[in-house]
Amino acid sequence: MQFEYPHIKTIIEPFRIKSLEPIFFTTPQERQQALAAAGYNPFRLHADQVLIDLLTDSGTGAMSARQWAGMISSDESYAGASSFYRFEAAVKDITGFKHVIPTHQGRAAEHILFTMLVDSSKTVLNNTHFDTTRANIEALRGQALDLVIPEGRQPQTLHPFKGNIDLGALRAAIERIGPANIPLVMITVTNNSGGGQPVSMANIRAASAIAHEYGLPFFIDACRFAENSWFIKTREDGYADKAPIDIAREMFSYADGCTMSAKKDGMANIGGFLAMNNDELAQRCRNLEILTEGFPTYGGMAGYDLEAIALGLYEALNPDYLRYRIRSIEYLGEKLTAAGIPIVRPTGGHALYIDARAMLPHIALEHYPAWSLNNALYLMGGIRGVEIGSVMFGLQPDGSEKPAAMDLVRLAFPRRVYTQSHVDYMVEICAAINQQREKVTGHRIVWQAPVLRHFTVQMQPLP
Ligand code: F0G
DSSP: OOOOOOOOOOOOOSSOOOSOOOOOOOOHHHHHHHHHHTTTOGGGSOGGGOSEEOSOSSSOOOOOHHHHHHHHTOOOOSSSOHHHHHHHHHHHHHHOOSEEEEESSHHHHHHHHHHHHOOTTOEEEESSOOHHHHHHHHHTTOEEEEOBOGGGGOTTOOOTTTTOBOHHHHHHHHHHHOGGGOOOEEEESSBTTTTSBOOOHHHHHHHHHHHHHTTOOEEEEOTTHHHHHHHHHHHSTTOTTSOHHHHHHHHHHTOSEEEEETTSTTOOSSOEEEEESOHHHHHHHHHHHHHHTOSTTTTTOOHHHHHHHHHHHHHTTOHHHHHHHHHHHHHHHHHHHHTTOOBOSSOOSSEEEEEHHHHOTTSOGGGOHHHHHHHHHHHHHSEEOEEESHHHHOBOTTSOBOOOSOOEEEEEOOTTOOOHHHHHHHHHHHHHHHHTGGGOOOEEEEEOOSSSGGGTOEEEEOO
16 A cells, blocks of 8 residues: 555544543532532542542653553662662753752752752742742742743733743842842743743753853752753754753753652652752752651652652653643643633643633632632532632732732643543533633632641632
């Protein structure tokens, strides 16, 4: 058969399913009761009350048969386990950093690093701090300053690298605050809180150069480094023919270290690391690690977690996987846009963000439009997303309340878990809410914790 082979447009899941996990259907009445019992906070739902769980892409991915095989042959020795050396070799191969300090998850790496560097006189600069990053800095009485480009705060403005740090603002902030009061400059790839938006190689290179000009260390919050590499490959001149792993290596080459949650692009259910080149800082970090995480060759992880990450970091960089991953979110974005639902555009790496402020203009900002939309998604279709808005970011360190820059609902995709028909179902549920959007009511806070309040807050829907 002498076919001509056309360009096939359908991008398929690059795996087949060997092991199954049921999902749980509920009635609207059951969901009403469950949400009320959870204090109208989806974080407090039991996961078996949720049909499609898009709360986070963190630790929720499916592992490959190879990862499971690696786990069964792990070395659980307390000190010097061969699993650690496989993990360390993988991290060094991809990042190039000299010291690899394992931690039980990303925020533990942040906690150790900032404990060494931050006090009340210090300000950390970043494109956008993730909530745990900000909270770890503020817990040490430091300041966390977000310097993303203006486009990064405008949901509808198209820009290929909306996660870029504003280079002019970075330089101005260093001049204003003074390098002595800035322990490090960070860049978060992709920019989670700003919509899962990528950062370009040119921006990483330039931000690194500015930091180094003032003698400041430059660290990458690397949770989604593989997804960021794919965006550089597909959107930035000069990278189309490069492999994601080489793009990742170049990104890390501009940095002095990184914090990492292996629950994202480590393709693992738990784990993380702190990596850096500075010998003296690494030694001090390891001393604290022993106190809070464990011996430096396991850092709060089991040997099998180290094995899962050692393989997962490479699987996350597989081009077939990344093509499917980024496409699934883009596909949802195209369908929601066609249904007239305002989303952050272009779609990001790990999640789709609905612009709840634009979709529900009848809900006042102090009644939390994104929180309200997220609850509507659960009631309508058993979908659980997460509010990235004023409940998450609105409480100021002095106890006052200020609306966040945006009110978004994040639908985060666990890695290799849901298929296209799940996405089609999401579209139908979102469209059904959009058709009756004036029926979505705001919420008020009944009880809140002083930090990271969104995890435990109790709410009441307004009539
Ligand atoms: N940095 C970024 C950019 C993150 O997205 C996260 C976690 C962390 C640091 C902290 O890592 O959870 O392993 O301690 N983000 C998750 C999320 C929780 O849902 O986006 P961790």
